[in-house]
Amino acid sequence: MKRRMTAIMVGDIVGYSAMMEESEEKTIARLATCQTLIAQKVASLDGRIFNRAGDSSLAEFPSPINALRCAVEIGTTLGIDGSSVEPLKMRFGVHLADVAVHGDDLVGDGVNLTARLQQAAAWRRVGERSAV
Numbered sequence: 001m002k003r004r005m006t007a008i009m010v011g012d013i014v015g016y017s018a019m020m021e022e023s024e025e026k027t028i029a030r031l032a033t034c035q036t037l038i039a040q041k042v043a044s045l046d047g048r049i050f051n052r053a054g055d056s057s058l059a060e061f062p063s064p065i066n067a068l069r070c071a072v073e074i075g076t077t078l079g080i081d082g083s084s085v086e087p088l089k090m091r092f093g094v095h096l097a098d099v100a101v102h103g104d105d106l107v108g109d110g111v112n113l114t115a116r117l118q119q120a121a122a123w124r125r126v127g128e129r130s131a132v
Contacts, residue, residue, distance in 0.1 A: 002101040007064040007094065008111060009047070009071055010118040011038060014089040016055040031055055034088055038074055045070045050106050058115075060106060064096045093118030 013019075013034065019027040038057045042049055047061040047070060061067040071092035078088045095117055097110020 003098055003108075004101060005096065005098050006106065006110075007061040007067040007096050008099070008106070008114040009042075009059045009061065009067040010093045010111075010114045011057045011059075011071065011074060011090050012092075012118055013055040014091055030085075030088060034078070034090075037077060041070050041073050041077070045073075050104060056115075056118075058106075058111065060099075064094065067094045091118050091121040093121060 013031070016027070016031075019030075034055075035052070035057065038059075039049060042057075042059045042061075045061060045066040046063070047059045047066060049057055049059045051058040059067070059070065061070065071094055075090055075092070078090060093114045093116070095110060095114040097113065098108070099106040099110045100108040
């Protein structure tokens with residue numbers, strides 16, 4: 001089994017299931033726009049998307065700084081999209097991990113831990129400070 005060290009970023013849309021219940025077609029269109037933005041930001045920072053599941057995107061980067069920059073840039077761009085619709089909100093997990101390579105996919109505890117970090121992350125606007 002081939003393994004490597006990589007920086008992983010997992011992003012997930014906050015409230016996606018509720019948005020789908022409210023308006024499936026509108027949410028699907030917004031998801032497509034969001035996925036295009038994610039793909040552009042990931043590529044611009046030397047990363048690649050290695051998996052998608054519903055509203056989640058999993059990307060790898062050679063640099064943990066680029067993974068973090070990507071998460072911040074996506075969140076910032078979504079927050080200022082200029083439309084009359086409430087902007088999409090995303091939570092991110094970023095982690096440097098040893099992973100197993102399975103074809104074009106990455107698997108293992110490092111990927112799972114990054115997904116758990118994303119799930120535990122509190123969403124807040126870029127620049128907003130935590131009360132903790």
